[in-house]
Amino acid sequence: MTIEQVMTELAPCPFCGGKAELIDLGDSRNDSYVHCTTATCEVQQIAKYDELGATRAWNCRAGHASSSNAGRRNLAEAKKQIERLNSRIDDLSRERDALREFALAALGAKP
Numbered sequence: 214m215t216i217e218q219v220m221t222e223l224a225p226c227p228f229c230g231g232k233a234e235l236i237d238l239g240d241s242r243n244d245s246y247v248h249c250t251t252a253t254c255e256v257q258q259i260a261k262y263d264e265l266g267a268t269r270a271w272n273c274r275a276g277h278a279s280s281s282n283a284g285r286r287n288l289a290e291a292k293k294q295i296e297r298l299n300s301r302i303d304d305l306s307r308e309r310d311a312l313r314e315f316a317l318a319a320l321g322a323k324p
Contacts, residue, residue, distance in 0.1 A: 221265070223247060224272045233235040233271055237264055249270040 223233040231251030238244040245267040248258040262270055 221268060222272075223268055226254055226256055227274050228256045230283065235264060235267060 220283050223235060225231060226249035228234055229249060229251050231249045231254055234250050235245060235247050238246075243262060243266075245262055245264045246258045247267045247270070249256045
């Protein structure tokens with residue numbers, strides 16, 4: 214987005230990629246907010262701004278949908294890696310225990 218667009222056009226929801234909507238509640242200076250129109254999205258709304266402030270705050274949040282989706286993919290990959298590492302730790306623990314038993318048996322066999 215260009216700087217002009219960041220200031221005036223609403224970006225998609227940074228969490229689900231859904232359409233964003235600007236709501237103006239009245240005449241006061243801080244009565245506008247932006248929210249995601251996707252029913253299943255749990256995104257918090259950006260509130261208590263004038264229209265321009267609400268738009269800018271929404272557009273400057275934690276990235277756009279593509280970066281949020283990439284973050285979710287990275288998190289899923291990190292969880293898989295943790296599972297693989299935990300499995301490897303379990304394997305190494307069993308190997309250590311087997312070697313310990315072997316060593317103790319070998320030492321016990323000596324006169």
